[in-house]
Amino acid sequence: MTGADDTLTEEQAERMLAAMNEIIRAGEEMRQLRAEMIQLFASLGWTQDRIARIADMSQPAVSKQVAKHKPADPPPPPMELSLDQRDIPWLEGRLWGLAEEISEICDDTARCAHHVEAIARGKKRFTPQNVDALRRLVEEDLIRNRERLPAAFRDAYDVISRGLDVPAKVTSTGSPAGSPSARRTLAHRIQRDRLRNASRA
Numbered sequence: 001m002t003g004a005d006d007t008l009t010e011e012q013a014e015r016m017l018a019a020m021n022e023i024i025r026a027g028e029e030m031r032q033l034r035a036e037m038i039q040l041f042a043s044l045g046w047t048q049d050r051i052a053r054i055a056d057m058s059q060p061a062v063s064k065q066v067a068k069h070k071p072a073d074p075p076p077p078p079m080e081l082s083l084d085q086r087d088i089p090w091l092e093g094r095l096w097g098l099a100e101e102i103s104e105i106c107d108d109t110a111r112c113a114h115h116v117e118a119i120a121r122g123k124k125r126f127t128p129q130n131v132d133a134l135r136r137l138v139e140e141d142l143i144r145n146r147e148r149l150p151a152a153f154r155d156a157y158d159v160i161s162r163g164l165d166v167p168a169k170v171t172s173t174g175s176p177a178g179s180p181s182a183r184r185t186l187a188h189r190i191q192r193d194r195l196r197n198a199s200r201a
Contacts, residue, residue: 026122029181036182038065040079079177083190084159089180091163092126093187098156099134100188101195102141105148112137126184135161152198156191 034055041051048066052059083094096119103113110116115134118124139161142154176183 029122033179033181033185035065035068036179037185038062040178040182042066043079079182079186081186081190083187083194085176085187086163086167087176087183088164088167089126089183090176090187091160091167092131093184094156094160094191095131095134095138095164096184097188097191098153098160098195099138101192102138102145102149102153106141106145109145111140111144126180131164135164150195150199152195156195 038051038055042048048059048062051057052062055062096116099112099116103110103116106113112134115124115130115137124130138157142149142157146154178186
């Protein structure tokens with residue numbers, strides 16, 4: 001005879017499937033992001049051998065990704081790599097990079113560390129609520145650890161925060177080149193490198 005504790009509730013099943021869906025979704029998004037980044041590197045004139053080496057992929061696999069854009073297709077507009085851009089995904093990427101640098105310098109004492117880890121694992125997405133929460137945690141870390149963190153960290157946060165409060169309007173020329181995920185990823189990497197260079201100066 002089956003007791004009440006031996007049954008699986010719909011709520012339990014929903015929680016399990018939701019967790020699985022997040023992992024699957026993160027995997028699909030990461031594959032799409034990698035494909036877009038390969039296209040970006042190819043547009044910068046990098047050879048397929050070079051891309052294969054840094055991506056830890058075979059050259060035929062890279063060639064297959066590059067070939068997905070038909071020759072007849074118009075080439076995508078070049079993606080600007082300047083750190084000073086004001087669209088929301090770019091600013092979110094900068095905030096993410098800043099938070100990761102704070103997390104590494106302050107170790108487990110950083111308030112933003114768990115949030116950053118959740119982003120890295122695909123458990124937190126860049127929703128307005130999650131971005132606002134990360135902003136609050138980063139600001140708290142900047143205050144609590146002002147003696148440990150270079151002034152460039154606070155300067156970067158001030159620019160990012162102002163940009164998120166008053167985002168740039170989309171002009172008649174359209175949105176910036178690249179998907180939101182690609183723009184976040186590039187801004188994240190460029191912001192981290194800029195902060196590290198400032199720390200060494």
